[in-house]
Structures are given as structure tokens and as C-alpha cells.
Amino acid sequence: MDSIYTELRWLPRPPETFAEQLKQLAPGPHLGDELRRLATSALDLNQLTRLARSIARLKKGGATLQPLLPIRLALLSNATIQMLAPALVASAARHGFDLELLHPPYGQVAQEALDTGSSINRARPDAVLFALDHRALALDPCPGDRDAAEATVQRALDYYRQLSDGIKQGCDALCIFETLAAPPEALFGSLDRALPGTLRNLIDRINAELATFASSTGNVLLDTAAIAETVGLAAWHSPTLWNLAKLPFADEFIPLYAEHVARTLAAIRGKSRKVLVLDLDNTLWGGIIGDDGIANIRIAQGDPVGEAHLALQRMALELRRRGVVLAVCSKNTDEVARRPFLQHPEVLLKLEHIAVFQANWNDKATNLRAIAEELSLGLESLVFLDDNPMERGLVRSLLPQVAVPELPDDPAGYARTLAAAGYFEAIAFAEEDRRRADYYQENARRASLMSQVGGVEAYLASLGMTITFHPFDAAGRARIVQLINKSNQYNLTTRRYTEHEVFAAEADPSVFTMQVRLEDIFGDNGMISVVICRPAVELAAWEIDTWLMSCRVLGREVEHVVLRQLIEHARHDGVRKLIGRYLPSERNAIASGHYAKLGFVKVQQEPCGASLWERSVEAEPPQCPPMKVISEGFLPRSKQATEEGVVA
Amino acid sequence: MDEALIYAKLTEIVHDVLDDDGIVLTPELSAKQVRGWDSLAHLRLMLTIEKSFHIAFSTEEMSKRGRIGDLVGRIQARLQSHPVRQE
Numbered sequence: 258m259d260s261i262y263t264e265l266r267w268l269p270r271p272p273e274t275f276a277e278q279l280k281q282l283a284p285g286p287h288l289g290d291e292l293r294r295l296a297t298s299a300l301d302l303n304q305l306t307r308l309a310r311s312i313a314r315l316k317k318g319g320a321t322l323q324p325l326l327p328i329r330l331a332l333l334s335n336a337t338i339q340m341l342a343p344a345l346v347a348s349a350a351r352h353g354f355d356l357e358l359l360h361p362p363y364g365q366v367a368q369e370a371l372d373t374g375s376s377i378n379r380a381r382p383d384a385v386l387f388a389l390d391h392r393a394l395a396l397d398p399c400p401g402d403r404d405a406a407e408a409t410v411q412r413a414l415d416y417y418r419q420l421s422d423g424i425k426q427g428c429d430a431l432c433i434f435e436t437l438a439a440p441p442e443a444l445f446g447s448l449d450r451a452l453p454g455t456l457r458n459l460i461d462r463i464n465a466e467l468a469t470f471a472s473s474t475g476n477v478l479l480d481t482a483a484i485a486e487t488v489g490l491a492a493w494h495s496p497t498l499w500n501l502a503k504l505p506f507a508d509e510f511i512p513l514y515a516e517h518v519a520r521t522l523a524a525i526r527g528k529s530r531k532v533l534v535l536d537l538d539n540t541l542w543g544g545i546i547g548d549d550g551i552a553n554i555r556i557a558q559g560d561p562v563g564e565a566h567l568a569l570q571r572m573a574l575e576l577r578r579r580g581v582v583l584a585v586c587s588k589n590t591d592e593v594a595r596r597p598f599l600q601h602p603e604v605l606l607k608l609e610h611i612a613v614f615q616a617n618w619n620d621k622a623t624n625l626r627a628i629a630e631e632l633s634l635g636l637e638s639l640v641f642l643d644d645n646p647m648e649r650g651l652v653r654s655l656l657p658q659v660a661v662p663e664l665p666d667d668p669a670g671y672a673r674t675l676a677a678a679g680y681f682e683a684i685a686f687a688e689e690d691r692r693r694a695d696y697y698q699e700n701a702r703r704a705s706l707m708s709q710v711g712g713v714e715a716y717l718a719s720l721g722m723t724i725t726f727h728p729f730d731a732a733g734r735a736r737i738v739q740l741i742n743k744s745n746q747y748n749l750t751t752r753r754y755t756e757h758e759v760f761a762a763e764a765d766p767s768v769f770t771m772q773v774r775l776e777d778i779f780g781d782n783g784m785i786s787v788v789i790c791r792p793a794v795e796l797a798a799w800e801i802d803t804w805l806m807s808c809r810v811l812g813r814e815v816e817h818v819v820l821r822q823l824i825e826h827a828r829h830d831g832v833r834k835l836i837g838r839y840l841p842s843e844r845n846a847i848a849s850g851h852y853a854k855l856g857f858v859k860v861q862q863e864p865c866g867a868s869l870w871e872r873s874v875e876a877e878p879p880q881c882p883p884m885k886v887i888s889e890g891f892l893p894r895s896k897q898a899t900e901e902g903v904v905a
Numbered sequence: 906m907d908e909a910l911i912y913a914k915l916t917e918i919v920h921d922v923l924d925d926d927g928i929v930l931t932p933e934l935s936a937k938q939v940r941g942w943d944s945l946a947h948l949r950l951m952l953t954i955e956k957s958f959h960i961a962f963s964t965e966e967m968s969k970r971g972r973i974g975d976l977v978g979r980i981q982a983r984l985q986s987h988p989v990r991q992e
Binding site: 276302303306307310339340497498500501502504508509 | 944945
């Protein structure tokens with residue numbers, strides 16, 4: 258789990274073609290957005306350096322980086338910062354900045370800050386980062402000598418005060434001070450913490466005083482000590498790299514440190530995020546409320562998976578208390594999605610905590626737009642948390658302004674990953690922050706459904722979907738039985754069958770069966786649809802006994818491809834007509850428009866809501882999204898060989 | 906790991922670190938002959954080599970900036986004392 262921090266795991270991996278994309282960067286109206294997009298991935302030090310070099314090349318050629326916001330930061334340090342500098346420039350682009358970094362030669366901290374005519378003071382930067390570690394203060398340990406220890410602490414604080422005053426007078430820039438990361442080498446052992454004058458005790462005291470000093474003087478604190486402790490002090494302090502090149506900490510933490518500096522700048526400029534938008538199923542609780550029901554979703558204490566989701570709910574609630582607005586964006590029927598909040602005793606979040614509740618079957622990009630509009634905030638205020646990589650990819654591609662963290666497979670890491678991403682970094686906390694979430698909530702109107710976002714089709718094409726059809730077989734049987742007995746939502750007839758009955762259908766040559774799997778660039782979705790057709794009473798017709806689909810793949814027009822396949826097999830069997838039936842249940846309203854959408858004609862409507870539909874196999878087959886179609890094992894009822902082709 | 910494989914992997918690393926895909930590594934090539942291969946780039950190069958090959962250099966080895974042939978020799982020696990982890 259520690260690699261969450263070192264490898265910036267909340268960010269997606271950089272594209273394979275990262276280096277080529279850098280080479281292709283050229284001046285133009287979208288350059289700034291392109292840079293920000295490339296920076297918004299988990300870049301290592303070499304990649305950050307390359308990105309910074311590309312930025313320098315473009316700026317040298319006169320390119321403007323709009324809409325990146327220009328900011329000038331002076332960096333004063335007692336260590337080597339040349340390796341750090343490019344990482345800062347690239348990480349700043351991730352947070353929407355065109356960073357100009359000013360740094361004097363090594364070791365000029367006091368001169369630059371105190372001399373009003375120094376290069377830094379004359380350059381009038383927006384902010385000055387004092388990247389000073391314990392070595393900058395030349396702390397002289399004096400174990401057991403209380404007075405000497407006190408004097409050492411005060412001397413350190415005086416130094417900070419002088420630096421701050423010097424910059425105030427010289428150029429009136431904001432100062433950022435860093436807490437000190439304690440070296441791991443102890444003198445006594447545990448006693449170092451308590452005994453005045455040990456290095457650890459001195460550093461503890463200086464850090465505490467520095468935090469107060471920074472906030473009381475209107476300056477900003479960067480808690481480098483916390484960053485170092487998070488990843489481990491022994492790993493942070495590298496004697497080799499200090500001796501060799503005066504690197505203040507191990508190179509592997511440069512991306513993390515640079516990210517923290519950049520997000521601090523973002524907080525200073527008021528660019529931190531304001532809204533946390535949460536997916537529901539498998540994010541806020543384990544399982545799918547529409548399929549599993551209130552009794553079976555996992556959110557209870559005592560269930561390790563449930564506790565992982567509870568930890569995320571707790572974090573969301575704490576964020577709300579400090580003023581972060583909460584919203585819900587879920588592919589669900591609204592009434593079903595609200596049920597756990599109203600009825601489940603262990604769900605911590607309540608509807609009253611959620612400013613905008615968007616549960617419907619629209620794509621998530623459309624719903625996120627609606628949420629932003631509802632709150633009268635820009636998309637760049639939103640963070641969207643979703644366990645499903647396909648949804649994350651869709652939102653990143655259509656709404657690059659929204660922050661979408663990657664999540665680990667194990668929900669135990671959800672809360673930590675969200676916190677590590679630092680989207681809600683703040684440099685101050687005021688009483689009105691506490692009330693902000695309520696304020697937005699009161700002002701939120703009920704979000705109206707928006708028109709479909711353009712570009713969904715193009716996104717579907719980019720998913721590289723492969724759909725695979727097989728008749729029922731032994732390998733798929735257990736999953737088929739599970740889907741037949743568990744799927745509630747996109748299930749046309751909700752007919753439940755035992756394993757024995759499924760086997761009977763599989764073995765009966767007059768029954769046509771189909772299991773469907775879907776893969777895409779994010780991985781294998783597994784079996785996502787099941788179809789059973791039985792010979793109808795009338796001749797040369799099939800009645801669709803069962804047709805169900807996993808909600809995970811809704812909105813990808815999978816059902817169109819399934820129908821096309823079904824028609825092919827029907828034709829091959831000499832069947833001329835397909836008969837479909839919709840039997841309403843408490844949960845399958847979402848499937849009510851299924852047959853109409855696929856070109857079936859309604860021939861009967863029962864008062865109870867059930868309906869009967871027909872479609873000739875000769876009628877024009879439906880339009881299908883681009884996906885690779887593989888059909889196997891339909892021997893001998895179907896074509897004699899494996900067929901493979903692309904439906905365009 | 907055989908020498909050709911080390912050269913191939915090292916070439917990729919050098920291209921990445923020095924941001925120049927045109928560099929061709931030969932045993933006789935020395936850092937001085939390559940544009941951009943300054944002490945800082947050298948340090949980044951050595952740190953990247955450590956991570957890619959799963960080896961650790963001593964301070965002494967890190968600071969040596971000589972011919973490519975010598976560097977490959979040092980990588981080989983480290984790989985023998987610390988066999989590369991299979992991934």
C-alpha cells in the first residue's frame with residue numbers, strides 16, 4: 258500500500274506513447290490543456306523531467322500555455338534543487354499552472370531573503386518556498402540541557418522570522434515554510450523523543466512552533482515532515498545521495514514532494530476541489546443494491562469488506578464537516594438507489610448530507626455536468642470517485658476538468674487513496690468553511706436531465722470492445738445459473754432456473770442458448786448477458802424466454818450486438834420471427850423499453866404491465882457500435898466454422 | 906543477463922534520461938562525448954539503472970563517470986552478486 262504515495266497511484270498510468278506525445282506538442286490553443294492532461298498521470302522523475310524540458314522548449318519558442326495560470330515561485334534551499342526543479346514545473350502543470358521557477362545558486366538562502374536588492378527580491382515572485390531541512394539550521398544537539406535546547410529552538414524560529422521579514426520587505430511575496438523531517442538515527446532510542454536537546458526533541462519542538470509561526474504571520478506551511486513520515490523516514494533520508502550530490506531526500510520521493518508543492522500552490526490560488534461525487538454500488542457499499550437488495554449489500558461492521566466501504570463513508574462525512582460538498586452519481590433507479598440511505602441501519606451517510614443525488618441511467622459525464630450546474634460550480638471543482646475503470650475512463654476522456662482518482666482493486670484502499678490524492682488541500686480553515694456544504698445544499702435545485710453528451714459514441718469506439726458468444730456449456734454453467742438467479746434490473750422476464758434446468762436447456766437441441774462475454778481495454782468484464790430461446794407455438798418462430806444483461810455494461814449498446822447475433826442464428830435455423838416478452842417486476846423498469854428500442858413491434862399489452870413483442874428476422878438489423886465479434890461453439894446448429902468479424 | 910541484453914536495456918534508459926533517442930551506446934563511448942550527460946543527468950541515470958536492474962551501487966560507483974564499457978561491467982558485477990529479481 259505504501260506505493261500509493263511514492264508512485265502517485267491515484268493518477269492513471271502515463272500513456273505508452275508518452276515520449277512520442279511530448280515530441281508532438283506544438284503551439285496552439287489547446288497546448289495548455291494538452292500539457293495538463295499529460296501531467297495528470299503517475300509520472301516518475303525521468304518522465305517529469307522530460308515533460309518540463311518540453312515545456313521549456315515550447316516556451317522558448319514563444320508558445321503561450323493558456324489556460325495554464327502563470328505563477329512565479331522562488332525556491333530557496335540548503336540542498337541541491339536542480340533535480341527537483343523540472344519535477345516542480347511538470348507537477349505544477351498537473352494543477353493548472355505555468356510555473357516559472359526562480360532559484361539562486363546553491364546555499365544563498367539568507368542572502369537572497371535578507372538583501373532587498375537580491376535577485377529574488379528584485380524578481381518579485383508570487384511566492385517563496387523555503388525548502389530547508391534540519392541541516393539548514395545546523396542544530397547542535399545538547400541532550401539533557403534544557404536551556405541550551407530552548408535557545409536552539411528560539412534561534413531556529415528567529416531565523417525563520419528573519420527570512421519571512423526579509424521577503425516581506427524585499428518583495429512582499431507569500432512565504433512557504435517546511436517542517437523538518439527527523440533523521441532516523443537515534444542517539445538514545447525512545448528517550449530521544451522526551452529528552453530536551455536531542456535532535457528528535459529539537460525537531461519536534463521546532464516543527465510545532467513553526468506551524469504556529471507560519472499561520473500567525475499569514476504565511477503557509479508545507480508539512481514535509483508528514484510526507485516523510487508517511488513514506489518512512491529511513492527511506493526518505495538517503496545518506497548516499499546527500500553525500501554524493503546534497504540531495505535533501507531520496508530521489509524516488511521527488512514526484513510526491515513536487516506534487517505536494519504544486520497542490521499547496523493550488524490551495525493558495527483557491528484552485529482546490531470543492532465537491533466529492535460518489536458512485537454507489539461497489540464504491541460506497543459492496544455489492545449492487547438493485548440486484549443484491551438491502552439485506553445483502555456489504556456495509557456492516559464485522560464484515561471486512563463492509564468495513565472498508567464504511568471507512569470511505571466515514572471519510573466522506575468528515576470531508577463534509579470541513580466544508581466539502583457531497584454528491585451522488587450512480588447508474589441506478591432513483592428510488593432503489595436511495596433505499597440504503599433510508600433503510601440500512603449501518604449506512605453512515607444520510608440523504609441530508611448529499612447536496613445533489615443523480616441516480617438514473619444516463620451516462621456519468623452527463624450527470625456530472627448536471628451536478629456542477631446544480632451547484633453553480635465549474636467542473637474543475639469536482640472529484641469523481643468510482644470503482645469502475647470504464648466509467649473513470651469515460652469521464653476522464655469527456656470531462657478532463659473533473660479529477661477522477663484511480664482506485665485499487667481492494668476497497669480497503671479506497672479511503673487512503675482518496676486522501677493521498679489531496680484534492681481538498683487547504684491552507685486555512687474558517688468558520689464559514691464549516692457551513693459551506695450546507696450552503697451549497699440549500700441552493701441546489703433538483704438537477705434536470707441533460708441532453709446526452711456528444712462524444713459518447715467516439716468513446717465507445719475507443720474502448721476496443723470484444724464481444725464473445727458461446728452456447729451454454731459446462732464451463733459457463735455456474736455463472737449462468739448465478740446470473741439467472743441474481744439479475745434483477747436488466748432482466749426482461751426475471752425467470753429463475755435451477756442448475757438442473759439450465760443443464761436441460763443446454764442439452765435440448767430445440768432450445769437455443771447463448772452466453773455473452775465482453776472484454777475491453779480495461780480488462781475482462783466476464784459474462785455479461787444470457788439468452789434462452791424456445792420454439793414458439795407457431796411455426797418457424799422463437800420465443801425469447803430469458804434475456805438478461807449485467808448493469809455494468811449498460812449504455813454500451815451490447816444488446817444491439819446480441820440481437821444481431823440472435824437474428825443470424827435464427828435465420829440459420831430457418832426461424833422467421835422472434836417473439837419477446839417483458840414481464841415487469843419491482844426492479845426491472847430499466848428494461849421496459851428494451852424491445853421497442855431494438856425494433857420489435859408490440860402486439861399485446863396486458864393490464865398488469867406485461868407486454869408481448871414481435872420482430873421479423875428479415876427487418877433491418879439494428880445499428881451496432883464498433884466491436885470485435887467472436888462467435889464460437891454453435892456447432893452443429895449454427896454455421897459450420899468459427900466466425901469472426903467486425904461489426905461496423 | 907547477457908551483455909547484449911544489458912546494452913539494450915541501458916540504451917532505453919539513456920534515451921529516457923537524456924531525452925535523446927539518437928544516442929548509440931558503444932563500449933568506448935564516454936559521458937563527455939554525449940551532449941547533456943552532465944553530473945546531474947549522470948546521477949539520474951545511475952538511480953534509474955539501480956531501479957531498472959534491481960541493483961544497488963556504492964557511493965564510489967555512483968560517482969564514476971567513465972566509458973560505457975566500464976559501466977556495463979559494473980552492472981554485470983552487481984547482477985552477479987545480486988541476481989536480478991524475476992518479474
